Amino acid sequence: xxxxxxxxxxxxxxxxxxxxxxxxxxxxxxxxxxxxxxxxxxxxxxxxxxxxxxxxxxxxxxxxxxxxxxxxxxxxxxxxxxxxxxxxxxxxxxxxxxxxxxxxxxxxxxxxxxxxxxxxxxxxxxxxxxxxxxxxxxxxxxxxxxxxxxxxxxxxxxxxxxxxxxxxxxxxxxxxxxxxxxxxxxxxxxxxxxxxxxxxxxxxxxxxxxxxxxxxxxxxx
Amino acid sequence: xxxxxxxxxxxxxxxxxxxxxxxxxxxxxxxxxxxxxxxxxxxxxxxxxxxxxxxxxxxxxxxxxxxxxxxxxxxxxxxxxxxxxxxxxxxxxxxxxxxxxxxxxxxxxxxxxxxxxxxxxxxxxxx
Numbered sequence: 001x002x003x004x005x006x007x008x009x010x011x012x013x014x015x016x017x018x019x020x021x022x023x024x025x026x027x028x029x030x031x032x033x034x035x036x037x038x039x040x041x042x043x044x045x046x047x048x049x050x051x052x053x054x055x056x057x058x059x060x061x062x063x064x065x066x067x068x069x070x071x072x073x074x075x076x077x078x079x080x081x082x083x084x085x086x087x088x089x090x091x092x093x094x095x096x097x098x099x100x101x102x103x104x105x106x107x108x109x110x111x112x113x114x115x116x117x118x119x120x121x122x123x124x125x126x127x128x129x130x131x132x133x134x135x136x137x138x139x140x141x142x143x144x145x146x147x148x149x150x151x152x153x154x155x156x157x158x159x160x161x162x163x164x165x166x167x168x169x170x171x172x173x174x175x176x177x178x179x180x181x182x183x184x185x186x187x188x189x190x191x192x193x194x195x196x197x198x199x200x201x202x203x204x205x206x207x208x209x210x211x212x213x214x215x216x217x218x219x220x221x
Numbered sequence: 222x223x224x225x226x227x228x229x230x231x232x233x234x235x236x237x238x239x240x241x242x243x244x245x246x247x248x249x250x251x252x253x254x255x256x257x258x259x260x261x262x263x264x265x266x267x268x269x270x271x272x273x274x275x276x277x278x279x280x281x282x283x284x285x286x287x288x289x290x291x292x293x294x295x296x297x298x299x300x301x302x303x304x305x306x307x308x309x310x311x312x313x314x315x316x317x318x319x320x321x322x323x324x325x326x327x328x329x330x331x332x333x334x335x336x337x338x339x340x341x342x343x344x345x346x347x348x
Contacts, residue, residue, distance in 0.1 A: 039264075072267050072295075072298055073259075073266070073267055073268055074259070076258045076262075076264035076265070076266075076291070077264060077290075077291050078290050078291035078294050079291075080267075080291065080294075080295070081267075081291065081294035081295050081297070081298040082294060084298065085298055085301070121294055121297055121298065122294065178290055179290065
């Protein structure tokens with residue numbers, strides 16, 4: 001993984017979030033305050049601008065930190081601090097483990113750091129009907145694939161599948177965090193919008209690592 | 222004097238709580254609002270929090286008071302960035318905590334005492 005690959009991840013996430021903004025907002029309107037798609041679209045648009053403004057000789061770590069900072073600053077809802085912290089923690093982990101090119105293990109460590117940052121800030125556990133319910137199975141699946149000798153693209157695909165299944169698993173849950181928690185049992189029967197957007201972010205990672213059979217992740221475009 | 226920052230999703234709510242807290246702090250407490258998102262809509266903004274903290278800082282520390290959800294997360298994210306600075310987050314209801322903190326801050330008490338006053342507001346039952 002190089003800086004261009006990391007930048008493609010942010011850009012592709014912005015694209016997927018923008019394309020799905022209406023659905024995310026609709027999910028949020030059912031149990032939250034109805035602004036998740038709009039907020040995240042604004043946040044990732046700002047993240048792309050921040051990444052584009054970096055000098056040409058940047059690193060993957062700096063790309064994720066710059067994106068995270070922009071998301072914290074521009075998103076507005078709870079997802080701003082949470083996703084911003086996730087990206088910044090991932091970036092800081094990359095700064096420690098690697099340089100310009102990062103392998104599957106380094107990316108796995110970054111995802112683990114992102115999860116830890118989200119849990120530390122939001123204090124949510126699995127089963128609370130939050131993004132954690134998508135992020136935990138994503139990281140678990142990534143690590144399992146890595147342990148099985150998978151390359152970065154296969155690891156990321158496993159993470160994306162784990163996140164998608166984890167997001168679906170939030171439907172029957174009763175929310176224990178955020179506005180939805182005030183609804184008690186009435187929060188059940190709805191997909192959690194934060195888990196849904198987490199699944200998009202991991203899908204974006206899988207897509208960009210797979211371009212060109214997994215090699216494009218370290219390509220120069 | 223310890224400064225206070227009122228973080229709310231609503232610009233008018235933050236301004237109103239700050240107004241009330243200043244009066245209860247006998248006109249001496251330093252209370253800065255950080256309400257709404259950067260465009261004045263509902264939401265929270267780490268940039269506004271940063272500016273309010275700078276405005277409230279008189280050299281004796283700053284206490285953050287928050288309303289709900291993202292304002293708490295924004296405050297915590299700000300604290301992570303400001304590691305080492307004398308800025309704390311009160312685990313207190315917004316209005317009651319701000320009034321209690323302003324009352325204590327106006328006496329010239331230190332940050333620990335102002336934080337304790339804000340958090341004691343949780344125990345003031347209404348029925």
